[in-house]
Amino acid sequence: MHRAQTLEPDVNHACPEDTSKPGCDAAGRRAIVTGAAGFIGSHTAQALLGRGYTVLGVDSLDPYYDPRTKERNLASVRAGAHPDAFRSLVCDITDADAIRDAFALFAPDVVVHLAARAGVRPSIADPASYAHTNVVGTQNVLDAAHAAGCTKAICASSSSVYGNCPSTPFAETAAVDRPISPYAATKRACELIGHTHHHLTGASVAMVRFFTVFGPRQRPDLAIHTFLDRVSTRRPITLFGDGSTSRDYTYVDDIVAGVLSAIERIDEHGYRIWNLGGDHPISLNDLVGIISDVVGTEPIIERAGMQPGDVDRTWADLSRSRDELGYAPQTTIADGIARQFEWMRSRADA
Ligand SMILES: NC(=O)c1ccc[n+]([C@@H]2O[C@H](COP(=O)([O-])OP(=O)(O)OC[C@H]3O[C@@H](n4cnc5c(N)ncnc54)[C@H](O)[C@@H]3O)[C@@H](O)[C@H]2O)c1
Known part of the structure; x- marks a missing residue:
């Protein structure tokens, strides 16, 4: 019952047999984007459409944040x-039957x-549901892809x-068997499931x-979203730790460029892990300084202790992704934050 409801009528419009419909070019490439209503997924779907793909976006509109935001995306x-x-x-x-049907129809x-x-x-707070969605969900997606003859x-x-990996920058060859949050553990589990899938099916x-x-x-x-929102409305922001923790922030267009390149290059490798980072880690204190400059307001800062699960630093070694994907992040943290703030203001005005 659930399947019939979710698959009508959108997917059937785009089914491979239906080549009489405009935009349903049997010679064109077809992509399913899971999480298409989310932040990175919506940008990825747009980029694929721009490249001439026919795209099916699959998303549960999970209430982790306001589903109306996802509808807008x-x-x-x-x-x-x-x-x-x-x-x-x-x-x-996590609905294996529904996801299998979607892949079978869209091919x-x-x-x-x-x-x-x-x-x-x-x-x-909720490790089991993370494991269910991320691990079982990924297995379902890969199984559905295989059943539908999708090999990439x-x-x-x-x-x-990488957890609190002692050596920086983080290279893909580093040992990653010490995750420090359930989320990280599920993501590593998905990498292993991906390898098994490649080994057993030959898929890239x-x-x-x-x-x-x-x-x-x-x-x-x-x-960044929280700080821009709160600093611009003169509300206090909470900084966890002493502000020396650092992150290698990456602008979404650079991530999408890396994903598109991975689509083109993965067949040469079969199975491959690639870092997609910004290559310019900055401390939390410096991040707040940039946000203050972009917004033009002094932040009101409240300090709190380090949060369990948070790593001390991240920094991507991009040697492999530069060599193999031609990946080269373009957007600086200051420019990217300015663009994000402009978008947030345009949305507030809408
Ligand atoms: N944003 C980051 O900084 C970042 C960093 C590392 C990895 N990632 C990964 O990138 C991906 C996208 O992240 P994002 O920041 O765009 O998050 P997001 O929450 O905006 O997007 C994820 C989407 O997945 C959907 N979803 C959740 N559970 C689902 C389910 N059971 N079935 C179908 N859809 C479901 C959500 O509704 C959401 O739209 C995720 O896999 C995330 O783990 C993100």
Whole structure:
């Protein structure tokens, strides 16, 4: 019953047999983007559409943050696309039957799997649901891809898999068997599941480790979004720790460029992990300074202790992704934060 409801009518419009419909070009490439209503997923879907893909966005509109924000993200993707080039489906990746049906009907050439329960701190309060969505969900997506003859998967992993790795920058060859949050553990588990899938099916599987992503549509729980919001409305911000923790922030367009390149290059490798970072880690204190400059207001700072699960620092070694993907992040942290703030203000005015 659930399946019939979710698969009508959008997916059938884009089914491979239906080549008479405009935008349903059998020679064109077809991508499923899971998590398409989210921050990175909506940008990825737009970029794929821009490259001429027909895209099916799959998302459960999970209430981790306001589903109306996700509806707006989908509306933005839809607004820039040919009506038959983009379809969206409300579907939960933990529902194996529903996800298998979606893949069978759409018959994608590639899946970009971004759907997940994201966020380090909330995963400590609810580890089982993180494991269910991220681990079982990823297995379902890969199984559904295989059943539908889809031989290419690009999956979101995370810098959190490095835990408190002692040597920086973090290289893909580093040992990553000491995660310090349930979220990180699920992301590492997904990398291992991806390898097994590649080994058993021969499918090409890329695991792209994103390093703290920011830009327009950033999740509202992430620091840059929260700080911009609160500093611009003269509300206090809470800094955890002494401000010396650092992150390698990465602008969303750079992440998407890396994902697109991974789609093109993964067949040469079979299975590969790539870091996608910004290569310019900055401390929390410096981040607050940049935010203050962009907003033009002095922040009101409250201090609190380090949070369990938070790592001390992240920094991507980009040697492999530069060499193999031609990955080269373009946007500085200051420019990217200015763009994100401009987007937040335009949304507030809307
Ligand atoms: N944003 C970052 O800094 C960052 C860093 C590292 C890794 N990642 C990973 O990148 C991916 C995208 O992250 P984001 O920041 O865009 O998060 P997001 O929460 O904005 O997007 C994730 C999307 O997945 C959907 N989703 C959640 N559970 C689902 C389920 N059971 N079935 C179907 N859809 C479901 C949500 O509704 C949401 O729209 C995630 O896999 C995340 O773990 C993000």
